[in-house]
Amino acid sequence: MRLENDDIRKIVNGDEFAFNRFMEHYSSRLYHYAFALLGQKEPAEEIVSDVFFEVWKNRKDLEQINNMDAWIQTITYRKAISFLRKETGKCDLLFDEIGEFIFDPVQSPDEEMISKEEIARINEAIQQLPPKCKHVFFLAKVDGLPYKDIADILNISVKTINNHIAFALEEIAKNLNLVLRKK
Missing domain, CATH: 1.10.1740.10 (RNA polymerase sigma factor, region 2, helix turn helix motif)
Known part of the structure; x- marks a missing residue:
């Protein structure tokens, strides 16, 4: 809707x-x-x-x-x-003092393209992120808010948002690569 x-x-x-x-x-x-x-x-x-x-x-x-x-x-x-x-x-x-950010598992609309196992690995990688990073990642990648809007909501700089997202993507990629190597 x-x-x-x-x-x-x-x-x-x-x-x-x-x-x-x-x-x-x-x-x-x-x-x-x-x-x-x-x-x-x-x-x-x-x-x-x-x-x-x-x-x-x-x-x-x-x-x-x-x-x-x-x-x-x-x-x-x-x-x-x-x-x-x-x-x-x-x-x-403040934003820095928020405790754990509980990230609901992401549901994929493209179930045929991404298996349930892959979705689970991605969600597990996201869960490994620090709470503040997970929070920023949620707003940017799940809710799709522009970085400027996230910065305004959380009262932090756009540069900090960029750093959180870059760190999150790097950590998720590392985590996924580790899982793939173990197989």
């Missing part, structure tokens, strides 16, 4: 059916992202619900948003950080 500008216009005008389509479009992705940050089902569900409440409250401004994916991801990230701050009691929790 793809959201059209017309859907956004309808949401701005208070159309609840269009908003339901909006929620259907984003809910799964945002839940997986929140769960990856928090590692807890109920708080992740609450955060996604809060995100949609925030979107509905600010619906009049939706047409001014250039990149809806990045904007909604940023809201989710900030709400997850707020939750973690409350849980840990740290007021200055």
